[in-house]
Amino acid sequence: MARLWRPDDRPATLAEARLLRRLLAHGLPRPVRQYEIREDGILVARPDFAYPERRVAVEYDSFRWHETRRAQAVTLARRNRLEGLGWHVLVATDADRRDGGAQLVRSLKRLVPRAE
Template identity: 40%
Template sequence: MLAGGLTDLAALAEVADRFADRPGGRRARRVFGLADPGAQSPPESHLRVRLILAGLPRPVTQHPVRLSSGLVLHPDLAWPEFRVAVEYDGQWHADPDQLHRDRRRLNQMVAAGWLVLHVTSRRLRGDFPAVLREVRTALASRGWRR
């Protein structure tokens, strides 16, 4: 709804405030506070929310990274101040042509000074504690302090 322009964060906050004293009002405020119009898929949102709830700083969705060539890339999740990005790789990333594009993009991001982690659907479902450790370690290696 956010990405489609059907509502915005201010409208969600207004609804949460209006119903704060009703059953579910506090939960609505918390859930609406996790919403992000830049999310491009439910699993990407799932990953982002789980990282935030685990205590990591809120990432920027689809942050523009301008390369020296002028090309602009938009990683799924980014912490620009630390130059750390996370890409969510669903099933379609297994296609040989898509894999080729993904690897070229990875090389371009790394050449621009970014540390890029990839999270697959399998790892999001079954290995999230390790994913969390990897992202936390990447951020810490770039200067993030809790």
């Protein structure tokens, strides 16, 4: 089996590791992990995965970390700010496991060209 990440670039969670495997298995280019998106030198967000050259961010939202209203409000405000900066933000959730993330992969393939 191909190595999916370097020892210093491991996904933070098992869910993120599964998501990365799924993206690569579908022929998508390897995303940058924890890419720092800044505005005027100030950190705006550090999405789980990003394709900076296409301004596409992918975040994995587990119900565990996004279950409270406050957590949801903070997350949505950050996403709105990213959208305002010209980024496309795609979200994977625990529910994506049901269809293997098919819709997420389709959306990413429209936004990110295949690896050569």
